[in-house]
Amino acid sequence: MELTWTPAPPADSARVGHDGTPLTDYLLHPPPVPGAPPLVDGPDLPRLWQPRRARVGAPDPADQRRAALRALIDAAFGP
Amino acid sequence: MIARQSLALFDEVVERLPALAPPDSLVAGDAPPATDQRYLSPQAMPDDPAACAIVAVIDHAIPFAHRLLTTGRGHSRVAAVWLQDAPARDRRPDIPFGQELRGTMIDALRGLDGTGDGTGPVRDDEAAYRACGLVDPGRGAGADLSRAVSHGAAVAALAAGFDPADPAGRAHPVIAVSLPDFSVADTSGSFSPLFLQAAVVYVVARARGLARSLRAARPGVRPPLVVNLSMGLAAGARDGSSLIAQLQDAIAAAPGGDLGAVHFVLPTGNGRQARGRAVLTPGQSIGWHLPPQDATPSAIELWGPAQQAPGTPVRVRIALPDGRAGDTGAAPGMGHLTDPAGHVLARTVLQDRAVAPGWVRPCLTIIVPPTLPSVPGTAWAPAGHWSLTLLPGSPQPVEVAVQRDDAVAGFRVRGRQSRLVDPASPRRDASGRWPGADPAPPDGLIRRNGTSNSYAGGLRQIRVGASVAVPRGGLAPYSGLLDDGRPGDVTAPADRSAAQWGMVVPGIRGAARTRLSGTSLSAPQLTRWLAAALAAGHTLPDRAAIQDAVGDRRDGATPDLGPPKGLPWRTGLTG
Numbered sequence: 001m002e003l004t005w006t007p008a009p010p011a012d013s014a015r016v017g018h019d020g021t022p023l024t025d026y027l028l029h030p031p032p033v034p035g036a037p038p039l040v041d042g043p044d045l046p047r048l049w050q051p052r053r054a055r056v057g058a059p060d061p062a063d064q065r066r067a068a069l070r071a072l073i074d075a076a077f078g079p
Numbered sequence: 080m081i082a083r084q085s086l087a088l089f090d091e092v093v094e095r096l097p098a099l100a101p102p103d104s105l106v107a108g109d110a111p112p113a114t115d116q117r118y119l120s121p122q123a124m125p126d127d128p129a130a131c132a133i134v135a136v137i138d139h140a141i142p143f144a145h146r147l148l149t150t151g152r153g154h155s156r157v158a159a160v161w162l163q164d165a166p167a168r169d170r171r172p173d174i175p176f177g178q179e180l181r182g183t184m185i186d187a188l189r190g191l192d193g194t195g196d197g198t199g200p201v202r203d204d205e206a207a208y209r210a211c212g213l214v215d216p217g218r219g220a221g222a223d224l225s226r227a228v229s230h231g232a233a234v235a236a237l238a239a240g241f242d243p244a245d246p247a248g249r250a251h252p253v254i255a256v257s258l259p260d261f262s263v264a265d266t267s268g269s270f271s272p273l274f275l276q277a278a279v280v281y282v283v284a285r286a287r288g289l290a291r292s293l294r295a296a297r298p299g300v301r302p303p304l305v306v307n308l309s310m311g312l313a314a315g316a317r318d319g320s321s322l323i324a325q326l327q328d329a330i331a332a333a334p335g336g337d338l339g340a341v342h343f344v345l346p347t348g349n350g351r352q353a354r355g356r357a358v359l360t361p362g363q364s365i366g367w368h369l370p371p372q373d374a375t376p377s378a379i380e381l382w383g384p385a386q387q388a389p390g391t392p393v394r395v396r397i398a399l400p401d402g403r404a405g406d407t408g409a410a411p412g413m414g415h416l417t418d419p420a421g422h423v424l425a426r427t428v429l430q431d432r433a434v435a436p437g438w439v440r441p442c443l444t445i446i447v448p449p450t451l452p453s454v455p456g457t458a459w460a461p462a463g464h465w466s467l468t469l470l471p472g473s474p475q476p477v478e479v480a481v482q483r484d485d486a487v488a489g490f491r492v493r494g495r496q497s498r499l500v501d502p503a504s505p506r507r508d509a510s511g512r513w514p515g516a517d518p519a520p521p522d523g524l525i526r527r528n529g530t531s532n533s534y535a536g537g538l539r540q541i542r543v544g545a546s547v548a549v550p551r552g553g554l555a556p557y558s559g560l561l562d563d564g565r566p567g568d569v570t571a572p573a574d575r576s577a578a579q580w581g582m583v584v585p586g587i588r589g590a591a592r593t594r595l596s597g598t599s600l601s602a603p604q605l606t607r608w609l610a611a612a613l614a615a616g617h618t619l620p621d622r623a624a625i626q627d628a629v630g631d632r633r634d635g636a637t638p639d640l641g642p643p644k645g646l647p648w649r650t651g652l653t654g
Contacts, residue, residue: 002403002404002405002418002419003397003399003403003404003405003416003417003418003424004405004416004417004418004419005405005406005407005408005414005415005416005417005427006414006415006417007408007410007412007413007414008412008413008414008415008426010412012412012413013411013412013413013428014412016412016413016428016430017430018411018430018431018432018433018439019088019430019432019433020088020430021088021269021272022378022413022426022428022430022444022446023267023268023269023376023378023444023446023482024089024092024269024270025428026269026376026378026426026446027269027270027376028091028092028095030448030457030458031415031423031426031448031458032423032458033422033423033456033457033458034420034421034422036455036456036457037456058107058108059097059102059105059106059107059108060105060106060107060108062093062094062096064106064175065093065096065106065175065176066086066090066093066175068106068171068172068173068174068175069086069093069173069175069277070083070086071172071173072173072174072175072277072280072281072284073080073082073083073086073280074173075173075284075287075288076082076280076281076283076284076287077080077082077280077283077335
């Protein structure tokens with residue numbers, strides 16, 4: 001027995017809860033490596049586009065995306 | 080409300096979408112409002128709105144201007160398409176990212192909006208894709224229709240492709256959703272539920288809108304809707320409790336006042352021989368092979384049986400290829416298995432997944448970092464033969480499910496598929512053939528029963544397996560099996576025979592063809608058949624009625640659709 005299992009901080013567990021998807025959470029919040037500097041560009045997400053194409057208009061804030069998704073749900077299931 | 084619940088679960092993905100999606104696919108503050116709200120040009124409207132069925136296709140890289148999706152004069156039969164990672168060109172109040180096109184907009188892109196001479200399209204399909212930013216080598220990736228073939232091209236053609244001169248095509252208006260590259264490339268499905276759920280909601284919203292426009296021509300019409308989702312996932316609940324299955328079941332059970340019958344058609348998946356399923360009882364061990372040079376994390380789920388909350392914790396001993404081992408704890412939530420230096424070798428998450436009010440299934444998810452991290456300074460784990468031993472006190476039996484982690488054809492290889500290892504479970508039968516359903520009792524820990532697509536775990540979805548054309552009804556060896564060993568509710572051929580792989584399907588442009596295989600191609604064949612049957616007025620409310628209509632199912636046999644008839648190209652399945 002040379003490996004140790006330790007529970008994560010409650011905040012990390014609460015992030016996933018009983019309904020969350022652990023692998024999605026892992027990709028968004030990968031475990032740190034002792035002694036390694038924090039990632040400059042965030043977690044290693046499966047990004048496929050080229051960063052040099054980033055010069056476009058400022059995107060809507062996330063709240064706009066949430067509002068659009070809610071509007072889509074209303075269009076599908078509303079009266 | 081299941082849709083809202085899904086969005087809440089993936090709220091962080093919505094928040095951090097700029098880190099995932101192509102920047103130009105996010106709606107910018109200065110995007111002009113979309114003005115065209117019409118669905119189909121009059122030339123593409125069904126002759127008889129009372130005898131039509133809407134076909135929806137949720138897939139990847141769907142060539143929405145393909146000639147098989149047009150009328151004889153070139154007008155689009157695609158009433159609406161949401162390209163989820165295409166450059167956002169305008170703003171609609173209910174499109175959060177990407178680009179939506181309506182049928183009339185596609186026609187305008189091709190010069191069919193009255194600007195031509197009236198004899199046909201002025202511009203070809205590629206010009207339409209180029210105008211939408213979908214043929215742009217400099218873009219890097221995202222909704223790329225510059226390739227020769229795509230999964231979505233094959234599936235859309237099988238589900239709804241008609242010769243433009245065939246008037247039957249107009250009885251099947253199409254609604255499509257092209258899923259993002261970054262979601263499809265990640266075969267573990269980590270982000271896809273957000274985009275899939277949004278796609279299903281979009282399909283229902285636009286189908287309702289299209290139904291209203293059909294009612295303007297024929298009052299009282301409630302067109303049926305058949306949704307094809309040829310996507311699959313290996314691990315996950317297959318008991319109907321996943322939000323994806325719940326949403327589809329809820330819509331199919333109560334389609335609302337605008338639509339007739341709604342069916343969701345999904346493949347059973349291609350994982351029967353993938354050695355990704357097993358059943359353990361306490362004290363039993365199974366090997367877990369993690370391949371080298373895997374740039375993505377590998378995950379495995381251990382599901383206990385349904386029980387009253389709180390669930391009995393699933394606990395395992397995890398042993399590395401070098402023999403070092405550690406036991407997971409009984410505390411619900413997240414934990415980490417670390418070496419003495421503090422390096423995380425596995426993350427564990429113990430959850431009680433709700434399956435019914437007051438009832439849960441305990442689920443332990445083990446996530447192992449990549450064996451070849453793509454960025455320095457990130458966690459990694461050793462490749463090789465790991466071992467999992469179910470500890471005493473755990474519930475029994477425990478279902479083990481390896482999460483999918485391979486690469487889709489056409490994408491850069493990042494993930495490499497892990498698999499289970501059990502010497503008592505033979506890969507081939509005594510004759511050297513691929514084995515079928517599990518014998519009773521099973522001959523090892525690894526199972527072939529229960530290898531079906533976990534997206535298709537609902538109670539109302541129509542699950543389609545792959546057969547071979549010759550001999551008629553023979554089962555393709557890769558086709559996933561339901562828990563009871565059946566190959567699905569219906570099968571349809573995706574291979575000519577066990578020795579002659581695949582079938583001929585259209586590519587992205589014109590007459591381009593390719594040969595593909597898999598249950599992804601079987602599902603749209605049933606979608607096509609079902610849409611035609613519903614348009615003809617047949618009442619097919621559920622699985623049993625559909626099975627009876629497809630064919631003989633005496634002795635519990637799964638009916639086979641047989642080689643498709645009336646396709647506007649030669650499939651190579653027969654002849």
